[in-house]
Amino acid sequence: MSAQITMKTNVLVVGSGAVGVAASIEAREAGAKVLVIEQADHLGGAAAISGGGCCLADTPLQRERGIEDSADLAFDDWIRFGEGSADEVWARFYLERSSKDLFEWAANRGVNWVGVNMNEGNSVARWHAPEGGGGGIWHALHDTAVAQGVDTWMTSTAAKEFIVEDGRVVGVRAERGDSGDTVDIMADAVVMGTGGFASNLDMLREHRPDLREHRVLEGSHIGAQGNGHRILGEMGGITTHMDEVWFYVFAIPDHRDPKGRRGLVVRGVPDGIWVNAQGLRFHNEDLTGGASGAPAVMSQDPAYCWSILDSTMTDGISVSDPQYYVPGTSRNDPAKIAKLMEESPSIVSADTLDGLASQIGVPSGAFVDSVARYNSSVDQGLETDPDFGRPLANRRMIERPPYFALNFVPLARKSFGGVKTNLRCQPLDKHYRPIPGVYAAGELAGMAGGHINGKNGLEGTMLGPSLFSGRVAGAWAAKEAGFGAGFTETAAR
Ligand SMILES: Cc1cc2nc3c(=O)[nH]c(=O)nc-3n(C[C@H](O)[C@H](O)[C@H](O)COP(=O)(O)OP(=O)(O)OC[C@H]3O[C@@H](n4cnc5c(N)ncnc54)[C@H](O)[C@@H]3O)c2cc1C
Structure with a gap:
């Protein structure tokens, strides 16, 4: 009682x-x-x-x-x-x-x-x-x-x-x-x-x-x-500006949440490019913030994107969530990150770009062209990418398999x-x-x-x-x- x-x-x-x-x-x-x-x-x-x-x-x-x-x-x-x-x-x-x-x-x-x-x-x-x-x-x-x-x-x-x-x-x-x-x-x-x-x-x-x-x-x-x-x-208290919510878009669904509602913020993928469901780039991926990256992704149809990486770019991946920390610290536990990479259905990998496109359900032709066009800008040593103005100095091409795609979904x-x-x-x-x-x-x-x-x-x-x-x-x-x-x-x- x-x-x-x-x-x-x-x-x-x-x-x-x-x-x-x-x-x-x-x-x-x-x-x-x-x-x-x-x-x-x-x-x-x-x-x-x-x-x-x-x-x-x-x-x-x-x-x-x-x-x-x-x-x-x-x-x-x-x-x-x-x-x-x-x-x-x-x-x-x-x-x-x-x-x-x-x-x-x-x-x-x-x-x-x-x-x-x-x-x-x-x-x-x-x-x-x-x-x-x-x-x-x-x-x-x-x-x-x-x-x-x-x-x-x-x-x-x-x-x-x-x-x-x-x-x-x-x-x-x-x-x-x-x-x-x-x-x-x-x-x-x-x-x-x-x-x-x-x-x-x-x-x-x-x-x-x-x-x-x-x-x-x-x-x-x-x-x-x-x-x-x-x-x-x-008690009669009033609220204001309740529609103003700060979103991050470098986030994937948390596959361990039984209700499928929670997300995990993923950082440390600075060289990846973002493609939408049509397999196209749409944004300068260096601008990831709530005022830049979030509106860019949220205006896609549907409102998510894939962050595309190759095998040389996954080492720095970190997750800002206590489930992935060494207990008592805010440092990621590498073993937990490796497990996430293996288990999460929102992180997909394939040996070819074609194969990756079919796994993530984007049109293969458009997707392979998007990566090739970006790679060519890096390869030519252009200062900025001609499509979205991303600075390209010291940037790596996406060329070494296996390739990875992280499904970025807006997170409140x-x-x-x-x-x-x-x-x-x-x-x-x-x-x-x-x-x-x-x-x-x-x-x-x-x-x-x-x-x-x-x-x-x-x-x-x-x-x-x-x-x-x-x-x-x-x-x-x-x-x-x-x-x-x-x-x-x-x-x-
Ligand atoms: C992962 C993450 C990273 C962030 N990083 C930054 C950053 O670097 N810089 C920055 O400026 N902001 C950051 N923020 C935002 C910032 O942490 C919050 O805005 C700030 O902590 C809000 O403080 P608060 O005391 O209002 O709420 P909180 O710190 O969230 O504390 C509220 C507490 O109230 C408790 N509570 C709720 N309802 C009840 C109830 N009915 N009875 C009793 N207890 C209740 C909650 O459980 C919670 O413990 C981050 C937020 C997150 C989630």
């Missing part, structure tokens, strides 16, 4: 990912007693399995490497790349504080920033890499939170609904997955950090009816189910829209009035505010803003609970 348990805290944080660690540190440092619940049987959410990159502007590491950046330059890139649909106030709030309140803040709490990389849409390199990737950053912050006294992290505990008194959120009713017990957690303030909905195909299709026409894959952490959106919606990775909030992370109702007693941050809130990214993200613009908005939410939740002064540096407007 299941039991009913009641608990009490100052600040309850729902979700243990980026928001979970940032909000709990912030609230605890203000002096509040903090409790974290997590629906999965493990902690960390998407944050702990992420690449860990954060878009940060004008940091000490950039200066050390001679990279001249500023919040203004980053803001211009952000707004331009987002095609004008970003939340400008939140974008500026974040970028102006990203060096001090994220880079330095995290460094002071155990995060070791080790690199700065370039990404599509940025005028300078600003994708800051932490040591150990997303696992590195999440563990450092989790360790900090625990050391500061956030000692209750309840896994397999899913928030189901708010407990409400006089129109104010005073706690959360949760369910324990293992025992079925109901847990009522009463709190002076609640921070919702339940992540996005990129692992809920039904919800994706609800907000993007166009996706019903072709296959797309679920591709975030398994907890990204849109739970917080539903719970806040029941990140939700760019979400619950609308003000600059204190208070979710808003349809009259733009804050819902009392609760805060929303991270991917649930389109990373921050509702949609801090526009149509496209500069990369690193998900984890960074999720950590930052987590801090903001944690600080204001603590203040509401009677601790600290809130996140004192609000945007100057």
Whole structure:
């Protein structure tokens, strides 16, 4: 028989990912007693399995490497790349504080920033890499939170609904997955950090009816189910830009998923070419990002492609998914990758190009011509490919059998829209009035505010803003609970 348990805290944080660690540190440092619940049987959410990159502007590491950046330059890139649909106030709030309140803040709490990389849409390199990737950053912050006294992290505990008194959120009713017990957690303030909905195909299709026409894959952490959106919606919270989803197209269906819904992101195939179902190239394959590669593949009919490689190009294949990591790291286990290559029905090989065409069901003549034309451009030493402008320096021809084809299917990775909030992370109702007693941050809130990214993200613009908005939410939740002064540096407007 299941039991009913009641608990009490100052600040309850729902979700243990980026928001979970940032909000709990912030609230605890203000002096509040903090409790974290997590629906999965493990902690960390998407944050702990992420690449860990954060878009940060004008940091000490950039200066050390001679990279001249500023919040203004980053803001211009952000707004331009987002095609004008970003939340400008939140974008500026974040970028102006990203060096001090994220880079330095995290460094002071155990995060070791080790690199700065370039990404599509940025005028300078600003994708800051932490040591150990997303696992590195999440563990450092989790360790900090625990050391500061956030000692209750309840896994397999899913928030189901708010407990409400006089129109104010005073706690959360949760369910324990293992025992079925109901847990009522009463709190002076609640921070919702339940992540996005990129692992809920039904919800994706609800907000993007166009996706019903072709296959797309679920591709975030398994907890990204849109739970917080539903719970806040029941309190009258509004959402915005829910149709803006960040897709990657260098992904294959996960053959181990019994429902056939999940995908695996495949990297490390820089010399492959992409052909569509008609056996034709259609794009500069160097442009793989969510703003370039994704729309190119999604506009094919049907909306998938094959990445074509030869035997010299498969060595670097990596899969960004914990199933393929050496346990406890974010490094691929070569044996697991070899097994995937052998077993996955989405990875096909043949000794001839003709044979490959027939296996993947594309017209052989068109396919063999596409490869030959590309090879000839490489062979002639052309600077760029005449069809799609791909730079060809040091490129290899596709000529050594066996040949491989990877079936790339669009994969939903990140939700760019979400619950609308003000600059204190208070979710808003349809009259733009804050819902009392609760805060929303991270991917649930389109990373921050509702949609801090526009149509496209500069990369690193998900984890960074999720950590930052987590801090903001944690600080204001603590203040509401009677601790600290809130996140004192609000945007100057
Ligand atoms: C593989 C991968 C790589 C990525 N790499 C990058 C990157 O390099 N740079 C970047 O900027 N972004 C990256 N992202 C995106 C980034 O990780 C997320 O946007 C960010 O972690 C969001 O933080 P969050 O706290 O809102 O959500 P999460 O970190 O996902 O945490 C949410 C947590 O809430 C839990 N939860 C959900 N519902 C409930 C409930 N009802 N009750 C209790 N708990 C609940 C979930 O299980 C989850 O653990 C990546 C994402 C993925 C999946």
